[in-house]
Amino acid sequence: MKEISCKLLVVGAGPGGYVCAIRAGQLGIDTVIVEAKKPGGTCLTIGCIPSKALIHAAEEFEAVRLAAEGKSAVGITLAAPAIDLAKTVAWKDRIVGRLTNGVAGLLKKANVKSVHGFAKFRDGKTVEVETETGTQVIRAETIVIATGSVPVELPLIPFGGPVISSTEALSLKSVPESLAVVGAGYIGLELGIAFAKLGAKVTVVEALDRILPLYDAELTKPVGKRLAALGIEVLLGAKAQGLEPKTDQLIVETADVTTRRIMAEQILVAVGRKPAVDGWGLEELDLDRAGRFIRIDDQCRTSMRGIFAIGDVTGEPMLAHRAMAQGEMVAEIVAGHKRSWDKRCIPAVCFTDPEIVSAGLTPDEAKAGGREVKIGLFPFAANGRAMTKHGEDGFVRVVARADNHLVLGIQAVGQGVSELSAAFGLAIEMGARLEDVAGTIHSHPTQGEAFQEAALKALGQALHI
Ligand code: FAD
Ligand code: NAD
DSSP states (O other): OEEEEEEEEEEOOSHHHHHHHHHHHHTTOOEEEEESSOTTHHHHHHSHHHHHHHHHHHHHHHHHHHHHTTOOTTOOOOSOOOOOHHHHHHHHHHHHHHHHHHHHHHHHHTTOEEEESEEEEEETTEEEEEETTEEEEEEEEEEEEOOOEEEOOBTTBOSBTTEEOHHHHTTOSSOOSEEEEEOOSHHHHHHHHHHHHTTOEEEEEOSSSSSSTTSOHHHHHHHHHHHHHTTOEEETTOEEEEEOTTTOOEEEEOTTSOEEEEOOSEEEEOSOEEEOOSSSOGGGSOOOEETTEEOOOTTOBOSSTTEEEOGGGGOSSOOHHHHHHHHHHHHHHHTTOOOOOOOSOOOEEEOSSSEEEEEEOOHHHHHTTSOOEEEEEEEGGGOHHHHHTTOOSOEEEEEEETTTOBEEEEEEEETTGGGGHHHHHHHHHTTOBHHHHHTSOOOTTOTTHHHHHHHHHHTTOOSOO
């Protein structure tokens, strides 16, 4: 049995853990990181990056398929296209490989020692890792838990056979003829839309009465329209009840309380993710929980001295950029810097077609508590750049305080709006007022002009509408 000691031990090398370890290493802290699988975690290997690669491939395929069907508005014609999904997946895997190797290289450059294996806690200062070369004991002054999350399994529709999670959906060998998707949240709709574009007949089953319940109905309306145009059937207020024993048909209780059976080659269950808290010895530690998650304070400290927790294991929103920001902050706290969570917003992007962005407060959230607000909405139908990209459906909406015009929230739905999220986050983080956004020269022709125009609209000064 080998033993090492260090100042900081990070368990899990997802976006939370690897950013924490890199920053700690840069700050001269003697750091060890343990990862059971590959550096980069869910995000780089089976989450954000692979899903966006598949979404991009699906967009490209849809464009050529429409051209082959004589439906290209820009006049492209070609013969019947085909997609070799195995090659698409191999391309996606090469991107993942480049990124995971990149993270391993960055850890090395920051002098972080990487240990490969599954870490189990002995006590609050010691973990044991089964590595390829035997058991490694690691003692640390400070430990950061960054074990992430795993998909939620429905007991009556367990993973296996035709029932898959996003992990398997991102590595299919061929496009299924039919795909049933349980859950119209982030994963269900991002991947459901991609597979519909690749040619699958997609049916979405959502328990609540609308899609993407995390976002307001005004924002999700253009996505609903697009789902219909892609021929995706959406059953709202419908609950997946189980599988027909011999045929594996998905049994669904629909909103009008009738039972429907859906025959599908694959069934993607995407009903949320839960913190990865099993199997690594949480029971050895005296950590308070917030529901299923590990409870943390505004410095990501847990209830046990010397133990921090970051990322998905600590709760919503389960987003990579939140995990990274927490990781960076914790490394600096361990180095003795005065830091605490002081972010004004964590922007969220849904990579559906069209895409959705939300930063800060929505109109309803801003109005809660009786606050007076000004709202400006500018449609992409009046934006030249959006027209040149067939992206007229959608808008940018700005929410500000009525008294001093401080921007409280910015939302957008439209083609490619994910790239506007940085501008939205920056405006809120810098405490911009409507006049600051309206007075900033925005390049023409860009979709960003809709942001400026939405601010002008809130001030009653819109120019192009
Ligand atoms: P993770 O990335 O889950 O990493 C945790 C790591 O810890 C894993 O590598 C795991 O192997 C390791 N580990 C766990 N236990 C142990 C142990 N005991 N010992 C050693 N290692 C251990 N977020 C976005 O912001 N944008 C997106 O576009 C986006 N798309 C997504 C698409 C999909 C399909 C999925 C599933 C998720 C997506 N997410 C997205 C969410 C994002 O992946 C997570 O929020 C992010 O990965 C969380 O980072 P983390 O560091 O907390 O945990
Ligand atoms: P989600 O919470 O986004 O959506 C789950 C959906 O399933 C909800 O609409 C819920 O009402 C529905 N549902 C729950 N139980 C059901 C049932 N029995 N039958 C039918 N519908 C049911 O969860 P997800 O899509 O699995 O994604 C998990 C998490 O991963 C997200 O919350 C997010 O944090 C992260 N993620 C982020 C992105 C992104 O940032 N673009 C992309 C993918 C995943």
